[in-house]
Amino acid sequence: MDGASRLVTVELNAAVQAVAREQLGSDVRVTFVAKDGGEWLEGYDGEPFDLVFADTWPGKFTHLERALELVAPGGTYLIDDLFPQPGWPEAHEASVKRLLAELEGRHDFRSVRLAWASGLVMAVRGASESTASS
Ligand SMILES: C[S@@+](CC[C@H](N)C(=O)[O-])C[C@H]1O[C@@H](n2cnc3c(N)ncnc32)[C@H](O)[C@@H]1O
Known part of the structure; x- marks a missing residue:
């Protein structure tokens, strides 16, 4: 910084x-x-961010759209803990698969999976795009 x-x-x-x-x-x-991260995401009305690191439920498994909205054009959305882990609750693997499919299906972000540490995805917003498309 x-x-x-x-x-x-x-x-x-x-x-x-x-x-x-x-x-x-x-x-x-x-x-x-x-x-609570979800409350914060719902209430924040400031500038977008060059980097959003969503490291808990809100911004990742809930409030995803809102977290992505807060990424500036050309900015990065980063998440980890995507590799299966023994302690995961039963439905969690399916939630991770849904999240990856959602990110990788977007046209406003380019995503790459990184087989590193706990498993990451880095998603970069197109420099001139600011709205989601499905
Ligand atoms: C995977 S840890 C990551 C902590 C930190 N980013 C790190 O890398 O060490 C997830 C963190 O999210 C916090 N947390 C859990 N639920 C939350 C919520 N609803 N809003 C904000 N933080 C939450 C937990 O207390 C925990 O510290």
Whole structure:
């Protein structure tokens, strides 16, 4: 991040977020939000982001459209935890498959799967497109 960059981090669990605050709390570029990610996504009315890293349910398995709307033209939507894991709830694998199909079927984003770490997808919004198409 350069001096003009801004980072907004949303976490439901204030105790978990306290760890990040300890490390980055003095950085004026960072805004810490302790609330449900879905509520935050529904209420946010600021500028779009160059990078959206959706690392929990809202913005990924719920509120996907809203999270994608907040990616600026040319910007990136990033998700991980896509490789099957032993502790997944029964229906989760199907949810991941639906999510991948949704992302890869879009015309406004170009997606690539990365066989790295827990399994990632990087989806980049077309530079001149700003609306979803199905
Ligand atoms: C997979 S962890 C990722 C944490 C962090 N991004 C990391 O890489 O270490 C998911 C996080 O989402 C938080 N979380 C769960 N449900 C949430 C929700 N509805 N809104 C916001 N955060 C949530 C959990 O407390 C947990 O810290």
